[in-house]
Amino acid sequence: LGANVSGDTLRIELLRPSFRIDNVVLTSCKAVTVDMQSFGLGDQTFVRNTGNFTHAFVGEGGTISTAFARVFAYSAKDTLKTPASACSHLGVIPDAGTDDQDLGMSPGTHVSDFISNTGVHVVAVATNFNGLTNLVRAGTDSIYYLDQGLRLSGTSSAGSATPGMDMNYNHAFDPAANCAPTCGGGSGNTTERMVFAASPDTTIRVFDTYFFNQQKRIQTRDPIIGPLRVAKDSVAGQPATQLLFGITPRGLVVITLPSITNINAQAPPAGWRPFKP
Known part of the structure; x- marks a missing residue:
């Protein structure tokens, strides 16, 4: 690792007692080292999955040891390589298992690119139905819109101290796609191309996730200071409605x-021009 760097060799063991699984999925033979100063993942990590269960989006929150919080994405559609591995350290310490490599994880270069673009403190993350739109709520006052490759597409000012946000339940748009034939693709129904963000002025601000401008404010009695989630309420024989759940100082709303x-x-x-970070 070099001089004056605290770190160690990484070895990962997968343990699932209920299924009697105990596997080494990264052996010390691979010699993957970790620099503790840049390892991150502090006392609060945000994880959201997509509605179709093919993607996940992860953000570092809380108190972290790194200079910048990071976000990364995961796709279950890509390849998981599991080559067998075995070795003996100094001829007396054996190790064996597999050296798994999941190609669904965001490459490190993409993660560092997001840091150079923003360098923010993460307080919330969100992802849409298919993982094409990913949102990061900054600790200052902005929402950052990322595509599935973590490229920054735009920002919206949403206020601070109220981190909750979530997208329309049916949201399947891409903030980096073109407008042929519909802006952002998806269903083409622009009423679904929305994100709901809690605001300290006791409102919920609604933004378009392609043009990033405010569409509406929904008034609440108290500010939503905790998590915010949108779910679909389906009743047989009636049109499907969507419900927003939020935590206020008085409880659940x-x-x-x-x-x-x-x-x-x-x-x-x-005359409109796309956002260029």
Whole structure:
């Protein structure tokens, strides 16, 4: 690792007692080393999965040891390599197992690229139904919109001290896609291209995740200071509605979300240029 660097060789053991599984999935033979100063993953880590269960989005929160909080994505659609490995250290310390490599994880270069673009303190993350839109709520006042490759597409100002946010339940858009034939792809229904973000002014701000502008404010009696989630309420024989759940100083609040008309045209307005970080 070099002089004056605290670190060690990484060895990972997968233990699932209920299924009687005890496997070494990364042996010390691979000689993967960890620099503790850049390891991160402090006392609070945010994890969200997509509605179709193919992707996950992870963000470092809380107190971390690194200079910048990081986010990374995971896709279950990619390859998991499990080559066997065995060795003997100094001829007397054996180790054996597999050296798993999951290609669904974000490459390190993509993660460091997000850091150089933003360098923020993460207080919340969100991902949509298919993992094409990923959101990071900064500890300052902004929401960052990332595509599945962690490329920054835009930002929205949403206030601080109220970290909760979530997208429309049916959201399947891509913030980096073009407008042929519909902006961001997805269903083409722009009323679904929304994110709901708690605001300290006792409102829930609604933003378009492609053009990043505010669409509406939903008034609440108390500010939502904790988590915020959107779920679908399906009743047989009735149109499906969406419910928003949030934690306020007085407890849990449940809001039936109204149908919100997107003020943006399906195609970009004249003279509009995409955001370039």
